[in-house]
Every structure is written in structure tokens, then in C-alpha cells.
Amino acid sequence: MTSSERAGTGFRFADPVLAELVEGGLSEVEELLRKAVRSEFHPVVETSLHLVDAGGKRIRPLFTILSAQFGTTWDRESVLKAAAVVELTHLATLYHDDVMDEATMRRGAASANAKWDNSIAILTGDYLFAHASALVADLGTDAARIIAETFSELVTGQMRETVGPREGEDPVEHYLTTIAEKTGSLIATAARFGAMFSDATPEQVEALSAYGEVIGAAFQISDDVIDIASPSEESGKTPGTDLREGVKTLPMLYALQDEPDSRLAALLAGPITDDAEVVEALELLRASSGLRRARHTLDEYADRARALLAPLPEGTARDALESVSEYVVTRTH
Secondary structure (H helix, E strand, O other): OOOEEOOOOOOEEOOHHHHHHHHHHHHHHHHHHHHHOOOOOHHHHHHHHHHHOOOOOOHHHHHHHHHHHHOOOOOHHHHHHHHHHHHHHHHHHHHHHHHHHOOOEEOOEEOHHHHOOHHHHHHHHHHHHHHHHHHHHOOOHHHHHHHHHHHHHHHHHHHHHHHOOOOOOOHHHHHHHHHHHHHHHHHHHHHHHHHHOOOOOHHHHHHHHHHHHHHHHHHHHHHHHHHHHOOHHHHOOOOOHHHHHOOOOHHHHHHHHHOOOOHHHHHOOOOOOOHHHHHHHHHHHHOOHHHHHHHHHHHHHHHHHHHHOOOOOOOHHHHHHHHHHHHHHHOOO
């Protein structure tokens, strides 16, 4: 039996029937996303479709659909609606994040704040949040409560990142908590929804949710490593983006712990605008203990994620989830 992989997601499907089921579900989610943003007011449709049409990996809907394979009865309509809810929520956060980060590009196109302005981008994000809330209302009070709690975690994570660690707080622990909230929480909810709406056991629901949170954070750590370690021709991204933006990622935080008075620490004191200094900082980071420690932490997260799958029955759906925990590590090498 051959294995197929959904590009850029890490999901490998050994079973062609499962692969077809997932792809069919994702196509329906795309339709739901477009229906959700319909309005008689054309400008709000145009700005909302800006990121919907830009595509993306749809990792969160993938988790929802795949998690639904562990239950005894798959409520297809509810599962796909839940998948659309988590993706709308994710897209809404991207509009807001781009404003906060003053980004100019998103998914290979001009970001909404650059194409229009900050106000339009913020309002579009709010519009998508509103439609996510309208969709989740059809799924019952438990689902509405869960997505509300997830909203809270997303905002808390963004606030935590913006404010930074408090005096005396461990910057590494602060960072790991932030990415659990900003990235892990929504993937956890995506997996929880899929399990909930397929009558999975409570133990399986919790296992899938916990897996989603850990693997979501692992994806962010993986991105941190790639931004430093991978040449642009391999990763498709420009190395040192975080350095230019003054964002202190996990390898940098570890390096600062180990070498607080070094040349690297001086470079990491703020955003780096000089190209030569970006190159210098990348070279120092690649040789640093910080990068090695970040890779080790990534390995630990991947191992934790795999262990969380133990309550799930063996089969192609579980194999697909395990393939993601392998992918977050192998994509950094």
C-alpha cells in the first residue's frame, strides 16, 4: 500500500480511502468558509476572502476531520462545521497578528493591513470571529463554551507575548506558555471538536486534545529552528526573519541563558536591521548551544505528542497523527 502526504502538513496517509475521505471533507470546509463570509456589503466579502482564497495548509481542519475517525459515529455535518469554525478563528487571528506585527506579506500576497489599512484588517478579523461564533452556535452550548475559552487563550497568549516576561520570570517558560496558548490551544480545540462530534470516548477526546496542544507548540518550535538553521533554498523562507523583527525565539532564549555577555547577546538586544549583522547573528546561532537545546526540546515535544496517542486504537488514522510528530522534527534537518 503506498503512502500519500498532504504537502506542508506532515500528514501521511497509508490508506487511500482515508486520504480521499479527508480531502473530500476539506473541500466541503472550503465551501463552508466561503458561505460564511457572504454579505450584501461587497467590501467585507472582498477583504474576508483575501486570506480564504490565499489558501494555506488547513492544518486545523485536518486535525478535526482526522480526529473524527476515532469515534463510533461520525456526525459529518457537525464535524465539518466545527472544522470551519476553527479555521475561521485562525484566519481572524492572522488579520489581527499582521496589524500587531506591522506585516506586509501573508501567504505570498500583500497582507490585508498593507493592501487596505490597519482598521480594515482589524474589522475583517472581527467579522470572521463573528461568523465563527454564529457557526459554532449550531453545534450546541458545549462547543460554544469551548470556542469561547479558546478565544480567551488566544488573546492571553498574544497579550503574554506583547507584554513579555515579568521581572524574575524565566523567559523560556514564558515563551513555552505563550506558544501553547497562541498556537497549541486552537489545534487542541480542532482535535477536540472532531472527537466530540464522532462519539469518541472521553479518554480519547482528552488524548486528542492534549496531542493537538503539544504538537501545535512543536510546530512553532520547529519554525523557530528553521528560521535559523535552514538555507532559504531548502526552507522556502528567508532565514533571520525573527532576528530582523526583534522576536526572541527559543534558540535565542537558550543562547542568551548560556552566553549572556557574548557578541551574540549584544546582537540579540533588539531588531537587527543591518544585513551583515543578520548574517553574523545567524552564524553565531547556528554554532550555539541555543540551537542544540532548541532541537532537544523539539525532540521532547514530539516524544510527548506520540505518547499522548496511546489511548487511541491502532490504525491508519493514528498512523497519520504519528506521522505529524515525526514531521515536525525531520523538517528541521
